[in-house]
Amino acid sequence: MSATLAADEALARRRCAGEQVLSLASGEIGLPVLPALRDRLAAAADRNSYGSVSGSPALRSAVAGYWERRNLPVDPALVVCGPGSKPLLFALLLAIGGDVVVPVPSWVSYAAQARLAGARPIPVPTLPGEGGVPDPAALGEAVALARAAGRNPRCVVVTLPDNPTGTVAAPGTVERLARAARDLDLVIVSDEIYCDLVFDPADRAVSPAAFAPERTVVTTGLTKNLALGGWRFGVARLPDGPLGREVHTRLVGIASQIWSSTAAPVQAAAAHAFGEPPEVVAYVAAARRLHEAVVRTVAERFTAVGAELSPVRATCYLYPDFEPLREHLAGAHAVHGGEALATLLAERYGVGVLPGTAFGEPEHSLRIRVATSRLYGETDAERFEALAAADPTRLPWIKASSDRITEVLTDLAGPGRPTP
Amino acid sequence: MSATLAADEALARRRCAGEQVLSLASGEIGLPVLPALRDRLAAAADRNSYGSVSGSPALRSAVAGYWERRNLPVDPALVVCGPGSKPLLFALLLAIGGDVVVPVPSWVSYAAQARLAGARPIPVPTLPGEGGVPDPAALGEAVALARAAGRNPRCVVVTLPDNPTGTVAAPGTVERLARAARDLDLVIVSDEIYCDLVFDPADRAVSPAAFAPERTVVTTGLTKNLALGGWRFGVARLPDGPLGREVHTRLVGIASQIWSSTAAPVQAAAAHAFGEPPEVVAYVAAARRLHEAVVRTVAERFTAVGAELSPVRATCYLYPDFEPLREHLAGAHAVHGGEALATLLAERYGVGVLPGTAFGEPEHSLRIRVATSRLYGETDAERFEALAAADPTRLPWIKASSDRITEVLTDLAGPGRPTP
Structure with missing residues (x-):
């Protein structure tokens, strides 16, 4: 549990x-639903089609715009939504396969999900005051040790900004992590669900997708910035290129077998939210x-x-x-x-x-x-x-x-x- | 996919x-949303709390009433909801563990889900005109062969009424299947999502829970009887007794790690639907x-x-x-x-x-x-x-x-x- x-x-x-x-x-964010979003959900209550596994075209296009405004442009065809970023993270671990490097400390569910996916978490400590990103210098040794022991690390999870520490890893640390992941041929799963909740604009979290765009999957959702945990909505941004397209195909296949699609009325309201009106x-x-x-x-x-x-x-x-x-x-x-x-x-x-x-x-x-x-x-x-x-x-x-x-x-x- | x-x-x-x-x-059922349910969802659009993993008390109590009216009384504490019966079925396979007996033919996702859960499907043919239930006489041999080969069959999936054949296994066949499952110590996962769509009341599907109540998990949802596939809502009824409580605990734990809870506005409308007003x-x-x-x-x-x-x-x-x-x-x-x-x-x-x-x-x-x-x-x-x-x-x-x-x-x- x-x-x-x-x-x-x-x-x-x-x-x-x-x-x-x-x-x-x-x-859980104890704040009320923004009335404009409540009204959008209510107006979409008659939507009862499954629709596309990865999400409606309108939703995916709104999400692509959201990421583009954060210097992470993406083809809407590489956006996948799900009933929370949690199921997306789980399905990503299944889609990527192999063992998973997790920062210590890190969010309660990464290691648990890795075990449910039949993998084993490989813990790597974070740097002081820079939670969420495994120490890049320690990553290589941990992965080498795991490989020498016959294990198969295939991805590393990062949290930017971080839960549980409320800190934000420095861009230089993220860049070194991204480089190490490339050297080690690891996919980076970057959980950026708190990215709109950095207090000082000068502190803004920089995604590993800026440094290793070919291997970084980014996830986010409506749970934290808009207090909509109970609506269950998340999205993933897959990297462009052969690796990203392969993970995308597997992710959509797994999503189709585990959850089919995301509640259509929620998608309609989410499309409005990701459009970021005033x-x-x-x-x-x-x-x-x-x-x-x-x-x-x-x-x-x-x-x-x-x-x-x-x-x-x-x-x-x-x-x-x-x-x-x-x-x-x-x-x-x-x-x-x-x-x-x-x-x-x-x-x-x-x-x-x-x-x-x-x-x-x-x-x-x-x-x-x-x-x-x-x-x-x-x-x-x-x-x-x-x-x-x-x-x-x-x-x-x-x-x-x-x-x-x-x-x-x-x-x-x-x-x-x-x-x- | x-x-x-x-x-x-x-x-x-x-x-x-x-x-x-x-x-x-x-x-997918190409029918409109019942206006009363659309209005319930709209009225619940301001619900944004996660709530309980297994579903709100009101929802679980309504679902228990629904099953009681079908001669399957259940403690609401043993009802678990999810974003579709599909994720519930997947989480059940993980919770039960081991390999999975599936009827041939059977719904596209059982075997695929078993593989995603790290298990292997064990196919057993159905009787002519009685789709959805593995031939009880063939079940024992298939399980014995699998066990002799070092595999670990732990559950059998049945579909009552059946997809893809549109048939309903006879109560006698279901009873023999339930007895065989008990003899073989298999959990029965009974997908009864079509149970309200039997044409002749005299034909009504009888659940294996009537014959092996201690080991039968029943699932259903709103997708088929109320055409609400795009809302993503399903429920599971766990058996009473030690086995059922153990599977329940694991199921809720897995649900908490994969999807947290089910969209709160959808739960509110679902509670109304399972109350079965006129x-x-x-x-x-x-x-x-x-x-x-x-x-x-x-x-x-x-x-x-x-x-x-x-x-x-x-x-x-x-x-x-x-x-x-x-x-x-x-x-x-x-x-x-x-x-x-x-x-x-x-x-x-x-x-x-x-x-x-x-x-x-x-x-x-x-x-x-x-x-x-x-x-x-x-x-x-x-x-x-x-x-x-x-x-x-x-x-x-x-x-x-x-x-x-x-x-x-x-x-x-x-x-x-x-x-x-």
Whole structure:
């Protein structure tokens, strides 16, 4: 079971039982549907044809325009949509075949999907402050070792910007990763679902497709920038050239056998979204500002009690490391690793987070992933107000949550620690 | 690539190029969305939460009611929904593991999905006029042979009523299959997506879950009875007891890693549909009458030129065998097998059908699958008229298609054959 979804369901049960809970586990974006997109979906409710496996021509053309505006032009014939980027990633692993290099830490599902696809994940650490991209210098050795052991690494997954760390690998690192992948003949699967959620325009994530266009598959969706996880929609951009066309043919074949096509009404609304009319651009910009304000406020609460933290530059995640508090956590709480820390936070304080082990970290690591995207309000009215607020951290419901985080962390860290 | 979807896309290209085509390949139901369901989907367009992996409580409870009314009561906790019954079937094969017994002939995707899941299909023939259920007497030997060869058969797939033959296995055959599966310790995956499309109430398909409740998983969806293929919605009913709960846990885990959850607006409309309010019951009844009238008319055209055909008792499919015309087809058209026959029909006459090889038949077989569900009209107005008509076969657009079928078959069969 996906760790994110499991934690989410467990917390929902506690909430239903009347407990006070703070949901920082799931990265689901707690924002309302943009009315223009809601109306597009409603207007397309009479569409009941399967249509093309890869998506309607209108949808694929809108998606190609979206990528072209990000300096990644693509023939719409090489765009494939699916019921989420998750099934597309799984089908890509099947289509490419062989074993899969995954960064450590990385999103909970890459390694699990590799195993379901009959492959084995090959973990490679990331560079400090540059999550999502395996250290290019370590990639060669890991792949050589795997090949010497008779395994068959065929692709490397990267996340740009990164979940769980909220960081963005530098363009130079991405370029070196792309070059290493070319030298090693690996396909690059670049999960760029957070690409519109980088806070500073100067920080913009650069895709490996800019450096190794012949071997980079890019995926994205509507789940993160437009808060439409429950609509289930994702897209993949296949590379041009013989390798890309071969992977495309296999991907479409696999998609036809696993999910046939993507819900037609959702495709209609997605075509509108990927066309990026002004109301969509404005919504994404407002959401990005909101994520930045809240995730940075919450990050400060963690650094205030002494947790280590790379500056968050994108997404709605932070990935604090409680290593500096190891001795205190062991003595005061008998906590020696991330899972025990997450359990303590859930059971004593009703605070849901994910342990680093869910992202491939060793059990003794005291890293946890904190998602702040559920703090924007309980009702659509509160959430719209949060989107529009000049300083959302001063809204009473958001302030109550961040104050509660301070309270919990101060109690956790003990009296010897500074209070913010 | 799924043979159905590939044939469908090829025919769509010919149609776009201005050719006169008759689409008898895809089993997509060419009927409009029931307005009450369209309105439910539209009203739920603001739902953007992932929700539970297995589906919302309201949806699962409605589905449990649907099955209870068919003498298959189930705890809603053992209902799992997905974006189509196709992904559920794939995830079930992964969850159960091992090799998969499939009937011959059977739906194009079972064997392909087994291969994608890393398993191997074990083909077992069906009894004459009772498609969809492997001959119970042959099952034991096939499984014993596979086990002796070191393979690990763990489940058997059945289709009730059947695609491609439009027949319904007799309750006695289903009971013997269920007993054999129990003796062999196989899980039964029973695809019952056509269960509401049996023409004569006395013929009603009996599920193997009636005979081996502890080991039968049942799947269905909205694609066939309510013509909602393009909405992508399916459900699975897991057996009660330790085996069922184990498969359920694995299935939900796999679903969480491959597709997360099912589009929330679609779930809302599906909950209404599975509640079976009067307008839904009336729509399904009207569609069933329409399928019966048209598929029987078309079947007569095939028997008129001498093709062999089991009486069609459900669905919108017929599966004629041109074996009696083998000599003529070889002499007049150099056609020696089903693929050449399907190609001839497509290229000379613009008639799309699927060859028996797509359903696991040997290449020399002269069987083809003919789907009549695309003949109901080109516009929603025509399609609603077809649903309401006392005798839809007299509607000009349906009559034109069946006349064209007669014309094509008469030309194919040559002057020596009787004309209807």
